[in-house]
Amino acid sequence: MDRIRIRGGNALNGTIPISGAKNAALPLMIASLLTDDTLTLENVPHLADVEQLIRILGNHGVDYTVSGKRLATSSAGSGRTIHFTARTIVDTTAPYELVSKMRASFWVIGPLLARCHKARVSLPGGCAIGTRPVDLFIDGLRALGAEIDIDAGYIVAEAPGGLKGNRYTFPKVSVGATHVMLMAASLAKGETVIENAAREPEIVDLAQCLNAMGARIEGAGTSTITIQGVEALSGARHRVLPDRIETGTYAMAVAMTGGDVTLEGTRTDLLQTALTALGDAGAEITDTPNGMRVYRNGNGIRPVDVVTDPFPGFPTDLQAQFMALMTRADGVAHITETIFENRFMHVQELARLGAKISLSGQMARVEGVPRLVGAPVMATDLRASVSLVIAGLVADGETVVNRVYHLDRGFERLEEKLGACGAEIERISG
Numbered sequence: 001m002d003r004i005r006i007r008g009g010n011a012l013n014g015t016i017p018i019s020g021a022k023n024a025a026l027p028l029m030i031a032s033l034l035t036d037d038t039l040t041l042e043n044v045p046h047l048a049d050v051e052q053l054i055r056i057l058g059n060h061g062v063d064y065t066v067s068g069k070r071l072a073t074s075s076a077g078s079g080r081t082i083h084f085t086a087r088t089i090v091d092t093t094a095p096y097e098l099v100s101k102m103r104a105s106f107w108v109i110g111p112l113l114a115r116c117h118k119a120r121v122s123l124p125g126g127c128a129i130g131t132r133p134v135d136l137f138i139d140g141l142r143a144l145g146a147e148i149d150i151d152a153g154y155i156v157a158e159a160p161g162g163l164k165g166n167r168y169t170f171p172k173v174s175v176g177a178t179h180v181m182l183m184a185a186s187l188a189k190g191e192t193v194i195e196n197a198a199r200e201p202e203i204v205d206l207a208q209c210l211n212a213m214g215a216r217i218e219g220a221g222t223s224t225i226t227i228q229g230v231e232a233l234s235g236a237r238h239r240v241l242p243d244r245i246e247t248g249t250y251a252m253a254v255a256m257t258g259g260d261v262t263l264e265g266t267r268t269d270l271l272q273t274a275l276t277a278l279g280d281a282g283a284e285i286t287d288t289p290n291g292m293r294v295y296r297n298g299n300g301i302r303p304v305d306v307v308t309d310p311f312p313g314f315p316t317d318l319q320a321q322f323m324a325l326m327t328r329a330d331g332v333a334h335i336t337e338t339i340f341e342n343r344f345m346h347v348q349e350l351a352r353l354g355a356k357i358s359l360s361g362q363m364a365r366v367e368g369v370p371r372l373v374g375a376p377v378m379a380t381d382l383r384a385s386v387s388l389v390i391a392g393l394v395a396d397g398e399t400v401v402n403r404v405y406h407l408d409r410g411f412e413r414l415e416e417k418l419g420a421c422g423a424e425i426e427r428i429s430g
């Protein structure tokens with residue numbers, strides 16, 4: 001199993017190209033199930049989750065071809081272009097062996113139901129950050145006329161006469177359930193109105209792609225989305241938006257180590273709340289023509305309290321990274337997690353490096369310390385793992401992060417990107 005070894009102490013200086021967003025690429029790829037025509041996606045990141053989803057889609061009958069080059073360290077925005085074609089759906093079952101590895105693969109339920117009027121999808125896996133139920137998907141799809149049962153770990157859904165548009169109000173904001181409702185309602189008969197929809201940029205990206213395929217979606221990016229169902233969708237070409245979580249992660253790494261880094265191929269408007277928190281912590285962030293510049297001089301890190309919330313709030317996917325930054329603040333910061341009930345698994349690992357963190361329910365009290373000391377660490381989820389990398393970048397001596405496969409789910413060539421900016425970081429294979 002690969003590990004990442006870091007020798008802390010170097011400031012980061014240089015340029016980091018930001019990849020296409022994992023959390024946009026996944027639903028966009030799944031949207032290819034909605035049409036027998038070719039959906040071409042540009043800027044698709046090379047990540048374990050993307051490869052896994054390609055396998056899952058292949059099981060349903062999606063063919064793919066890859067063109068374009070892999071993202072080179074020196075050039076932003078030149079990620080892969082992948083052409084997905086689901087001429088016919090050969091299987092409407094998404095089996096446990098495939099779906100259990102990745103939460104988002106469950107979302108195939110939406111297009112399968114819409115196009116084939118039936119789907120049998122295993123209950124999902126994904127990062128172990130909470131119980132992560134699927135009740136909102138079930139309620140939402142039932143509102144569109146689907147009949148749904150749970151049988152032996154599978155959701156079995158049918159809509160013999162096709163899905164029918166309806167009004168549905170989410171009792172709680174869900175990114176995944178909003179993606180699924182957009183895809184399902186695009187091929188339903190009549191109008192669907194979704195209230196309390198997620199407003200994440202990845203929702204907007206999916207809606208734009210679906211509209212390019214012939215869907216009629218209005219209001220994506222607000223909490224009310226209206227979809228006029230259409231008979232069929234066609235192919236399209238769409239560029240995956242930049243990864244705001246990767247962007248925020250590297251911005252936090254620079255805030256941690258000090259230095260001056262340009263994040264290329266990204267946009268500040270994708271993560272305003274997190275950038276405001278970073279600014280309050282002492283980093284300077286400015287727009288550049290093709291991204292942003294993050295800079296922190298020799299001044300210390302100021303403690304900042306944050307509370308995670310659905311977009312446009314502070315993203316839960318940056319909570320662990322921000323906590324790593326706060327371990328070196330000049331004072332005490334409080335970090336409250338409101339989205340997932342078990343997303344503090346980095347706390348005990350950060351403590352191995354000398355961090356002083358205490359937990360009380362969903363709130364972490366982080367008392368900044370003047371020094372972290374390298375140690376072997378291990379994390380059980382994607383963003384927790386990268387928070388350990390950020391801490392390792394300033395820890396004295398050597399930090400070894402185990403279970404790198406978590407990182408490979410969501411960070412493209414992390415060690416290369418950080419290494420090019422002066423970090424002493426390497427992957428140890430095997």
Ligand SMILES: CC(=O)N[C@H]1[C@@H](OP(=O)(O)OP(=O)(O)OC[C@H]2O[C@@H](n3ccc(=O)[nH]c3=O)[C@H](O)[C@@H]2O)O[C@H](CO)[C@@H](O)[C@@H]1O
Binds near residue numbers: 131136172174177317
């Ligand atoms: C692949 C992807 O895009 N993953 C992101 C997506 O996950 P995901 O789409 O799984 O997250 P949701 O927005 O659905 O989850 C938000 C909250 O709603 C709850 N919930 C969700 C569905 C449901 O049927 N019932 C229910 O109670 C969840 O347990 C959680 O407490 O959004 C999360 C919140 O921004 C991010 O952390 C993940 O990185």
Ligand SMILES: C=C(OP(=O)(O)O)C(=O)O
Binds near residue numbers: 104129
């Ligand atoms: C939690 C995440 O992913 P998933 O929803 O696929 O588990 C994430 O991207 O941080």
